[in-house]
Amino acid sequence: MSKVKAIMPDSLPASGAQPSNYSYGVxxxxxxxxAGMVSFASDGSIVGEGDVEAQIEQAFTNMKAVVEAAGGTMDNIVQTTTYLVHTTDAPKVSEARHRWFTGPVPPTHTVVGVAALGRPAFLVEIEATAYLG
Known part of the structure; x- marks a missing residue:
């Protein structure tokens, strides 16, 4: 059986994960x-309330922190799923993906429209899988 390890970067607020009992990465x-990355700042505040582009950037910044804490890079990401309160924001996610995923093989991507996310201020949440082998 493989070893399983929680990945909890110091740059992400423990207070964001503890109430729901989850790890930022496994x-x-x-x-x-x-896990679905949202626009938490390191102090637990929300970056970019009302600004989906700022929230997208913070979600990717947080994703990068998780993958790097596990010993990888954004080039190791192989799959993403983006949850959007407003699917009309999908082109903004695509623009950001061009900046964040610059490796030779872009990760797969699924976009899902949702009525709401975990907190009313969140407009976007992005989860991912990375292969570190």
Missing amino acids: LAGDTLHI
Whole structure:
């Protein structure tokens, strides 16, 4: 059986994960499962209230922190799912993906429209899987 390890970067607020009892990332063998990243700042505040582009950037910044804490880079991301309160914001996510995923193989991507996310201020949440082998 593979070793399973929680990945909890110091740059993400423990207070964001503790109430719901989850890890920001779980490394299982060579596979890193990254929880839905939202626009939490390190102090637990929300970056970019009302500004989906700022929230997208913070979500990717947080994703990068998780993958790097596990020993990888954004080039190791192989799959993403983006949850959007307003699917009309999908092109803004695509623009950001071009900046954040610059490796030779872009990760897969699924966009899901949702009525709401975990907090009313969140407009976007992005989860991912990375292969670190």
